[in-house]
Amino acid sequence: MPRQDPSVKVMISLTQRNKMAELFKKYHILTYGCQMNKNDSERMAGLLENLGFEPSQTWQEANLVLLNTCSIRDKAERRVFGQLHELHHYRKTHSKDMELGVMGCMPQHAQAFIREKLPFVDYVVGVNNMEDLPNFLGHGYTLSQQLEQLRTRRTKKDVNRFEHKLAKQVRASGKKAWISIQFGCNKVCSFCIVPYTRGIEISREKEAIFKEIAALHEKNVTEIVLLGQNVNSYGMTIYDDYRFADLLRETATKFPWLEKIDFLTSYPSDVTQELIEVIASYPNITNEIHFPLQHGDDSILKAMRRRYTVAEYRLKVQQLRNRIPDVRLGTDLIVGFPGETEEHFLNMLAVLSEIRFDFANTAAYSPRPKTRAARLPHQVPDQIKRKRLHRLNEHLQAIYKTNDNNPHFTQTNPHLAQAR
Numbered sequence: 001m002p003r004q005d006p007s008v009k010v011m012i013s014l015t016q017r018n019k020m021a022e023l024f025k026k027y028h029i030l031t032y033g034c035q036m037n038k039n040d041s042e043r044m045a046g047l048l049e050n051l052g053f054e055p056s057q058t059w060q061e062a063n064l065v066l067l068n069t070c071s072i073r074d075k076a077e078r079r080v081f082g083q084l085h086e087l088h089h090y091r092k093t094h095s096k097d098m099e100l101g102v103m104g105c106m107p108q109h110a111q112a113f114i115r116e117k118l119p120f121v122d123y124v125v126g127v128n129n130m131e132d133l134p135n136f137l138g139h140g141y142t143l144s145q146q147l148e149q150l151r152t153r154r155t156k157k158d159v160n161r162f163e164h165k166l167a168k169q170v171r172a173s174g175k176k177a178w179i180s181i182q183f184g185c186n187k188v189c190s191f192c193i194v195p196y197t198r199g200i201e202i203s204r205e206k207e208a209i210f211k212e213i214a215a216l217h218e219k220n221v222t223e224i225v226l227l228g229q230n231v232n233s234y235g236m237t238i239y240d241d242y243r244f245a246d247l248l249r250e251t252a253t254k255f256p257w258l259e260k261i262d263f264l265t266s267y268p269s270d271v272t273q274e275l276i277e278v279i280a281s282y283p284n285i286t287n288e289i290h291f292p293l294q295h296g297d298d299s300i301l302k303a304m305r306r307r308y309t310v311a312e313y314r315l316k317v318q319q320l321r322n323r324i325p326d327v328r329l330g331t332d333l334i335v336g337f338p339g340e341t342e343e344h345f346l347n348m349l350a351v352l353s354e355i356r357f358d359f360a361n362t363a364a365y366s367p368r369p370k371t372r373a374a375r376l377p378h379q380v381p382d383q384i385k386r387k388r389l390h391r392l393n394e395h396l397q398a399i400y401k402t403n404d405n406n407p408h409f410t411q412t413n414p415h416l417a418q419a420r
């Protein structure tokens with residue numbers, strides 16, 4: 001098959017579309033991780049169906065299987081690795097006409113690993129160039145050629161490409177729809193790989209977001225979730241004075257048919273009084289606020305490069321509870337961060353007893369490549385991490401039992417387990 005330069009963006013003609021549909025016929029996407037990834041999979045499904053592909057119920061039936069990967073924890077990547085080998089083994093032993101693709105976070109930081117350990121993969125796109133997949137399909141580009149097309153961030157031009165090429169989505173979530181309002185993150189917490197996978201933060205223009213929401217009405221969608229790594233820093237990268245509180249207010253006003261407007265995830269210090277006021281003022285805006293504390297000891301928060309202290313976080317909790325009496329507060333928590341002592345850990349438990357969250361996602365710290373925390377001394381042994389995680393979960397369960405409002409609980413930290 002002749003190889004072309006994949007950087008030359010080709011227009012997909014009708015003939016090519018038919019050829020691709022004939023080539024692959026059925027697709028299946030296996031999604032790991034957070035809601036951002038799930039939303040990306042919906043967009044990828046829309047892009048493929050636009051080319052004439054049909055979804056298959058199982059991956060065994062598909063001619064094109066894509067794994068939308070998560071890198072937030074080592075365990076999530078090992079699962080992807082195992083799944084890819086299983087798929088490869090299946091297609092060999094069943095002589096199955098099946099091509100394999102990797103998308104999502106893993107290609108953004110693990111190119112050498114993909115070249116060396118996954119040479120049988122046919123397609124690779126990252127979070128910032130997933131709309132390139134149609135240019136790769138059926139063209140026989142090498143993995144190296146495709147990996148060269150990865151982008152470390154989305155520029156404004158890329159966001160426009162996103163609006164045009166990835167506009168169609170196959171919504172998997174019925175009456176609820178996820179809406180990405182920004183990409184990337186500028187906070188660069190020392191434990192987190194997201195800034196290295198999704199790049200620096202850029203917001204979508206509000207008009208594009210409103211257009212996407214408006215189109216949901218005729219599809220009987222009644223709930224939306226506005227998605228971003230830090231939704232409440234929305235607008236900072238593209239507008240002088242239009243912020244998340246403005247977006248939320250305008251969404252609630254423009255679309256009164258929306259029964260619930262949810263959002264994920266909020267960075268504690270960006271929860272402003274104005275935002276709290278907007279949440280309190282509109283009945284269709286959620287009263288569940290997920291804003292990750294991550295730890296309850298100031299020295300660990302500092303080492304994590306979180307931009308708040310426990311006292312500042314506590315103040316946000318008070319402001320939220322004062323203004324929104326029925327607010328439900330959720331958090332993410334990490335145990336076993338480098339340097340965490342028994343005393344730091346007990347400080348965290350004490351803060352949790354005081355704040356009494358309604359829900360929490362917990363995880364043991366997992367060192368990630370490129371991050372500052374992975375290079376810190378005094379890494380906590382796995383056995384201690386596991387024990388502390390167990391104790392933390394028991395502590396939270398005891399709190400939930402005495403909470404009045406029937407909270408729910410999960411052991412998976414969405415920020416860490418993108419599997420957010």
Ligand code: SF4
Pocket residue numbers: 185186187188189192193194195229230267415
């Ligand atoms: S933990 Fe959240 S705020 Fe911190 S760098 Fe990762 S995505 Fe950004």
